Amino acid sequence: MEPVLTGRRGRFLNTLSGRFLILTVAFVMLAEVLIFVPSIARFRVDFMALRLEKAQIASLAQLAASDMVTPELEAELLANAEVYNVVLRRDEVRQLVLSSELPAPVTATYDLRDAGPWELIRDALICLVDPSDDIIRVIGNPVQEAGLLIEITMDSAPMRDAMLDYGLRILLLSALISVVTAFLLFLAVQRLIVLPIRRVAQHMAAYAEAPEDARRVIAPMAQVEELREAEEAMQAMQRQLTGSLKQKERLAQLGGAVAKISHDLRNILTSAQLFADRLEGSADPMVARSAPKLVGSISRAVALCESTLKFGKAEEAAPVIRPVDLVALVSDVAEAEGLAEDGDVACLIEVADDFRILADPEQLYRVLSNLVRNARQAIESSGAGGTIEISASQTADEWRIRVGDTGPGLPEKAREHLFEAFQGGARKGGIGLGLAIAAELVRGHGGRLDLARSDAEGTEFLIHLPKSSVAA
Structure with a gap:
């Protein structure tokens, strides 16, 4: 059963519809990949910007009630912001507002203030392929102009997990869009191109069975201009071929009749030639002068009949070089x-x-x-x-x-x-x-x-x- 299914699948992939379906899915997926790369970079920037915003809110709470914030409350503020340290620069003064012990040294620093698109895309792809859980430093501008700079330290693993989850959802959505788009385009191609081409092929097969039947000449019906031009050209060719076949058939019938007439006429002329030869020995001067002309005319007529019969009898033999x-x-x-x-x-x-x-x-x-x-x-x-x-x-x-x-x-x-x-x-x-x-x-x-x-x-x-x- 499996070889049969494989054969059917192979035949489908060799059809215009099958190849168009594959190309559509491939091109849509390629377009989605081109969209996915910058979108995952944008997601990473938004993720870090959200951490910066949470850290800014926690730091402002610490500054508003610095004498009332206990170490336990400070740890809770850092946990809610999901960061280890928060540094806020206000009035050219860099201040460590919230801090906790780092489990590992900082391995990388990312400044979001002046990063270009290619740099953001490169960093996002590196983050996706790097499975290690590192401590990273992120620098950005505070919201609502609440300072000159805000700096945080955070784990990279949660960001990578969120990026993978986002990327998976994007890929699944892309696959769904590709399938739906390919199916709709498949139906459109079937309707606009494949069915008219199949109709032309069926007309050609039907015409080949009986090319002398004028009723089998194709009638142009395609809505696509190029296909209609092809149908019109085929219609003209089929009409010309049908007319030529009818003419050839009449000539063949005429040739058969001429061959039969020539055969009988040659026998009659041969007999007449024998009698004409006898006239050449006549004692009558008038008959003697007319006999050669009569013999010549009959000889030419016999030669004409023999040439006609020889031409219609068979093809020439292959040359011996x-x-x-x-x-x-x-x-x-x-x-x-x-x-x-x-x-x-x-x-x-x-x-x-x-x-x-x-x-x-x-x-x-x-x-x-x-x-x-x-x-x-x-x-x-x-x-x-x-x-x-x-x-x-x-x-x-x-x-x-x-x-x-x-x-x-x-x-x-x-x-x-x-x-x-x-x-x-x-x-x-x-x-x-x-x-x-x-x-x-x-x-x-x-x-x-x-x-x-x-x-x-x-x-x-x-x-x-x-x-x-x-x-x-």
């Missing part, structure tokens, strides 16, 4: 695209012969092939020649591969969703898969593909491949 000779890889890409330094579309490779990087050569080939093909098609679409430049550099943290061209640049609409599938086609008639796949392959290496520049003078892409991701 190994050393890559970048010059040889770039040369293979340029040769595969039919580029030469003296052609209409020239390819300039500015990569050092010993430049090597760590990457997946097959995936990097696809990325560069995509970028180079797009650059070549952009230049060809302009109807004039141009140049494709491929260069590489490195820093302490990454390798950089630059692919630039002197084509007409990308249209503004294409730049907005350049790396999004089916939305960021870089050329007219493109479906926007090439750059999306290229960006995904580069991200698989831990890097990124950026559009560095695109204007009337050409387009430039920059591949960042980090060295840290392959350091192990």
Whole structure:
């Protein structure tokens, strides 16, 4: 049973309410301690001032009837004043008015006439921690200006006992005030802070169960301004997320339908492509001239269907990292695209012969092939020649591969969703898969593909491949 209670206590102390309760008690007790120290010093001064006042009354009685006071009456006056000796100075004359034998020598003298607050606090704390019963001398001013000075000797033990009793009562009162204050603040925090936070947490849990349900979006109700701002921000986020989820769901359904249509359409187009191939051997000159265009159109349609199916089928495999000779890889890409330094579309490779990087050569080939093909098609679409430049550099943290061209640049609409599938086609008639796949392959290496520049003078892409991701 005890471990269960200990576990519950530990959970409570880890809550906002529990920690606030502990902090409240601690701070209230600290405040009470700061009040207790000067108050106990004030109590000690009042205690000694009361002894001085009693001793003054006894001494005045002795002076009023000096011939009639017997030794027994003098001892009774000293006992009532709880002192051993009383010295009164009047008119510059120091007079021992009442006296008795001291049980021990005087160990300390305290002058209350000009003592400062820090001195009084120090003496009070010393008195509390010193358990010995000493004889002390106390000097003060007489009340009602009945003299210049009054001096008494007394025991310190009764004063220490009275101070301990007073301090205990103060501590008990402080503890009671702390508990009541902490309980009231605990209720206030529960009402104003903890319950609204718990309500937000419950809304978050309920929303997480069905984020597409718009009825579960939180409605701001907190009275505290900061909490209300948090609820309003969460409401905006949940509404945006719900809308995005609905849009993603529609796109997923649309993608499934497109995949089914593309599969069936590919089969139909493949059959049409077989018939079109036969038309190329026709003796009719008109048919012979039209057949290549028909075959090209059908081939592009088949390629579109296959690209769509391939993109939606699965994610790209993880890259297999190994050393890559970048010059040889770039040369293979340029040769595969039919580029030469003296052609209409020239390819300039500015990569050092010993430049090597760590990457997946097959995936990097696809990325560069995509970028180079797009650059070549952009230049060809302009109807004039141009140049494709491929260069590489490195820093302490990454390798950089630059692919630039002197084509007409990308249209503004294409730049907005350049790396999004089916939305960021870089050329007219493109479906926007090439750059999306290229960006995904580069991200698989831990890097990124950026559009560095695109204007009337050409387009430039920059591949960042980090060295840290392959350091192990």
